[in-house]
Amino acid sequence: MFTAFIAATWPGGQVQTSLAQTRPSVSSNEVAKVSPRKESAPRKDAARSDPHTTGFVTASAHSTEFAIAQDIATTLASGQESGPHGEVALRVLPMVGNGGIRNLIDILGLAGADMAIAPVLLADRLRESGSLGDIGNKLVYITPLFVEEFHLLARAEIQSLSDLAGKRVNFGEEGSAGAVLGREVLNNLEVKVSESNLALDAALEGMRKGQISAAFLVSGKPVSFLARYAQDDGLHFLSIPYSKAMLQHDYLPSALRHEDYPEIIGVSDTVDTIAIKCALFVYNWPIRSERFPLLELFVQTLFSRFPEFLGDGHHPKWREVNLAALLPGWRRFQPAERWLQQQSGGEAALRRAFGRFLEQKPITNPPDREQLFQDFMRWQQRQQGR
Incomplete structure (x- = not known):
């Protein structure tokens, strides 16, 4: 079932020479190409999985x-x-994936792959395409995570997006978030480029040799692998403008700053970019299956020890995570929902208490109110860890 998709997304180390603008923006119809025909969601084989090991599919090792x-x-x-x-x-057990649709397909059909970090936008498109049938009961989420920023690293002579016209740009391995969404963004901005689909380290080497002008990466900032490349290499980030049209496609405005990449971005400089939300998805193992108790233990352990991840010794992206946040349109994994409900009556009770608190200081702007609630939730999680 996965043959057509893997053949289409296998990087093979080859440079594709087609123009990005000649390929239409990604839609639910294009996501349908993941599977050669519409069918029911794939079935998992629990018997081939280690009873004590849960497989965690993620993006590239960088x-x-x-x-x-x-x-x-x-x-x-x-x-x-x-x-x-x-x-x-x-x-x-972390498992290297491509950070795109393939991560979700691995959850649905690969023995030993129980969960994955994946962009919510791509999960929505995969479900809406119907290419794998109704996956709503098979694919659920544990918690929303953080936003993944678009990084567009360019050579010194490239100073704007318009300078990329006709140049070779690396989008990452075919099927990755960078390849699917980076291509979509440049198409929407009407920037025609010659596309390559190399791994990040190979792309950066191509940039040093002048073979590639720029490289896309969609990943949460700061990406330590990128942070090691200083300005002496002549590489810098290009701004990606945000527009209302992007809002319709579920993109968010964001920025890269000096504190994120001190060796690449100047002290007073800011690089505007866009971002997408990602979440921790999991296969919805039946309660009586052999795998369910292991995933239940994972949820209980991760959630109860979550405050440990908020310290300075861990990636700053952890501080964006709100375990109780909702993922509209998706079901939460039952053990995660139950754990949250047991904590002070669950999110609903917390929202009621927060609402009573705000009655003393009304907030007329809904986004401001929601941001305050998210800050409140993170504060409460830190208090539980003390």
């Missing part, structure tokens, strides 16, 4: 998303009692 998965694996591995042969009750 990405922030992979670092987050490694952070979870390392932190949750500590503090567990081990058996006579050193085994632990819960082991989280």
Whole structure:
């Protein structure tokens, strides 16, 4: 079932020479190409999975998303009692993915791949396309995570998006968030480029040699791999303008700053960009299945130890995470929903208490009110960890 998709997205180290503008913006119809025909959601084989190991599909090894998965694996591995042969009750195994639609397909059909970090926008499109049938009961979420910023790194002679016209731009491996959404963004901005689909390290090497003019990466800032490239290399970030049209496609305005990339961005400089939301999705194992107790243990352990991730020793993206936040249109994994409901009566009770608090200081702007609530939730999570 995955043959057509894998063949279409396999990078193979080859440079594609087609113009990005000649390819239409990604729609639910294009997402349907993931599968050669419409069918029911794939079935998982629990028998081939390690009963103590949960597979965590993420983006490339250079990405922030992979670092987050490694952070979870390392932190949750500590503090567990081990058996006579050193085994632990819960082991989280990060699995390198492409950070795009393929991550979600792996959850749905790959034995041992229980969950993944993936862009919400791509999950929405996969579900709406119907290419894998009704996946709403198979794919659920544990928690929304953070926003992933669009990074467009360019050579010194490229000073604006218009300078990229006719130049070779790397979008990342085919099917990745960078390839799908980066291509869509340049199409919408009517910038025609020659496309390549290399891994990030190969693309950066091509930029040093002058073979590639710019490279796209969609990942949460700061990406440590990029942070190691200083201004001496002549590489810098290009601004990506935000428009109301992008809002309709679920993009968010964002910015890259000196504190994110001190070796690339000047002290007083800011690079405008866009971003998308990502979430931790999970396969909705039936309650009586062999895998359900392991995923339930994962949720309980991650949520109860969440305050540990807010410290300085962890990636700053953790501070954007609100475990109780909702993902419109999607069902939350039952153990996660139950855990949240058990904490002070759940999010609904917290929102009621927060509403009573705000009655003393009314907020007329709804976005301001919601932002205050998210800050309140993060504060409460920190208090629980004390």
